[in-house]
Amino acid sequence: MDQIDVKILNYLQEGITLSPRPFLDMARELGISEETILARIEALRNRGLIRRLGGVFDSPQMGMKSTLCAMEVPEARIQEVAEKVNAYHEVTHNYLRDDPYNMWFTVTASSREDLERILQEIESDTGIKVISMPVRQRYKIKVAFALND
Amino acid sequence: MTRHDIIDRVIKELQGDLPAVSRPYQVVAERIGLSEEEVISVLDGLREKGMLKRVGAVLRHQKVGYDANAMVVWKVAEEDMDRVGNLMADSPQVSHCYWRETPAGWPYNLFTMIHARSREELKAVILELSRMSGIDEYRVIESVKELKKTSVQYR
Numbered sequence: 686m687d688q689i690d691v692k693i694l695n696y697l698q699e700g701i702t703l704s705p706r707p708f709l710d711m712a713r714e715l716g717i718s719e720e721t722i723l724a725r726i727e728a729l730r731n732r733g734l735i736r737r738l739g740g741v742f743d744s745p746q747m748g749m750k751s752t753l754c755a756m757e758v759p760e761a762r763i764q765e766v767a768e769k770v771n772a773y774h775e776v777t778h779n780y781l782r783d784d785p786y787n788m789w790f791t792v793t794a795s796s797r798e799d800l801e802r803i804l805q806e807i808e809s810d811t812g813i814k815v816i817s818m819p820v821r822q823r824y825k826i827k828v829a830f831a832l833n834d
Numbered sequence: 835m836t837r838h839d840i841i842d843r844v845i846k847e848l849q850g851d852l853p854a855v856s857r858p859y860q861v862v863a864e865r866i867g868l869s870e871e872e873v874i875s876v877l878d879g880l881r882e883k884g885m886l887k888r889v890g891a892v893l894r895h896q897k898v899g900y901d902a903n904a905m906v907v908w909k910v911a912e913e914d915m916d917r918v919g920n921l922m923a924d925s926p927q928v929s930h931c932y933w934r935e936t937p938a939g940w941p942y943n944l945f946t947m948i949h950a951r952s953r954e955e956l957k958a959v960i961l962e963l964s965r966m967s968g969i970d971e972y973r974v975i976e977s978v979k980e981l982k983k984t985s986v987q988y989r
Contacts (some may be wrong), residue, residue: 686898694898700888703877705857705870707889719856726854736892737985740848740877744986746884753934753945771982779982782905784975789905793986816937818945822915824931825923830893830900830949 686734689717691832693725697738698829744793745823750800751793752819755786756811763788766811773803786816840868844876846989848889892985900949902956906963907942909971915944918967922946927959942973 686694692715701707708726712719729735744751758766763781770776770790779790794800804815835843843866852858859877860870880886895903910918915933922944923931930947946963950956964970 694891694893697891698893700890703859703874703881703889705859705874707858708854708856723854723856730854732897733894734897736894737851738854738889738891739850739852740845740889741887741892742845742849742880742986742988743884743887744988747986747988749986749988767981774984774987776982777984777986779980780977781979781981782975782977784973787978788981789975790982816940818934818936818940820932821935822919822933824919824933825928826930826932828892828929830895830898831926832898 686832689721690725690729690734692717693722694729694734694832697726697735700741749793749795750797750819751791752800752804752817754790754792754804754807754818755816756788756807756813757786758788758811758813762811766813769810770807773807775799775803835867840866840872841876841880842989843868844873845880848877848886849985849988852889895949899951902950902953903977904948904956904960905975905977906946906948906960907973907975908944908946908967908969909941910944910967910969912943918969919944921967922963925959925963927955928963941971944969 696711696715702710704710708722709719712722767779771779775792775794776790777793781787782789792800792803794803804817808815847862847865853861855861859873863870863873877886919931919933922928927948927950928946929949932945934943934945936943948956948959950959960974964972
């Protein structure tokens, strides 16, 4: 990552313009040519630094219902349980964590009924209790990393 | 296509990857059979309604140098929640800060995700948040392995 990459990544995290030539707007603001920006984005993607460039939506505003869940999974069953949990496209994040509750995942569904059904299915498929911790209040969601080289 | 269909198709395209080309919205428009102007106007509308936060990049934070991350959960009295929640939200190393409903037996109700460039920095950030907020009952729950990470499918 050189200084140009850092500038590009910091800018892209804040978002490109909704105009016909967003990368030209970006070029003018950063003082880097549009051509260089496009080539760098492609390279940053190929190197895996950019996971995705696209729309970042607000799921509650989109009418989605979500919750954070945790399960206490015996060591020997981690892979099997992870496969069952991850099979749902509504499960967007799943992490193995260093805690008695060792499997933590988020479920985002289009209705409260779907959400409840998925949690119940996971419980009955695995025989393991799922604790659910829905949001009461959001104080912050801002996934942007200040980069410098 | 009805207005509803158009919005649906634009959301569907934008939840995928945008090509790094000079006119990315034109490419999206061609895929759906709309004009570039229509696509931009739908996006503008979604942004005004707060449904679209931005069109931007999501990074792999480990790959950009933020490889010390933890979920830290704090036990905060309900009447003190706004003060502590807003204070923690102000920290640039905190990406998510949520008050959550928790079941009996789980006393930690404020959830933060903290990202740092080293274990030392992570530890220092947590200690600083605890000191500033006065909350000393907390648990650091580190991730051992990413089992899944994708985006929400809206349409």
